[in-house]
Amino acid sequence: MGIFSRKSRSKSSSQATGTGSKEAQAATVTHLKTFIAGHPGCEAFIEPPTRVTQTTMVVVADTGEWTRRKVPDPVAARKLATQLGVPAFDVNLSGYPSRMREWNETHRKGL
Template sequence: MAVDQQAVRRHLSEFVSSRRGVEAYVEPPTNVTATTVILIAHDGEWTRRAAGSRQAAFELAAGLGVPVYDVLQTGYPSRMREWNSRQRGKS
């Protein structure tokens, strides 16, 4: 399945421009998903989009002007888990 790079870039750009302290994490492909980029804001709010390939993911994140990390090397920041926990508590 092809990735609509324009739609992905637009979504991620909007996320970056509307939140503070955003960092990008490149996630490896799995059996059911392509390589993805996950953006995580200062408060742990996050969004994820398919990027097509590892190289495309790093290029996309770098083009957004945010720090970019390989999640296999860094893991996910604790603020993301904390945000997820807060969201579950709201339901």
């Protein structure tokens, strides 16, 4: 069973959320692997689903630079973080790291 597999999900519901296709899954894993390889000290922060968005995972580097991708659920996000070799945190419990906010402040568009 792959990281993005869910026994309870039907094929159509997975495709509707955008993480169901093998291409989308592969693109997510490739993007995160590339980001982690190019940025030392990465950590993953798992964001819970809301009424508007599904579960997402934010990967933050030592520098504060970050990237966000959709994942099927928190369990899949933790498995993916383990596969990628980065620690994973529940953002509701830990919050975002200050280095991420600092990076956002210094890299705002239009300044």
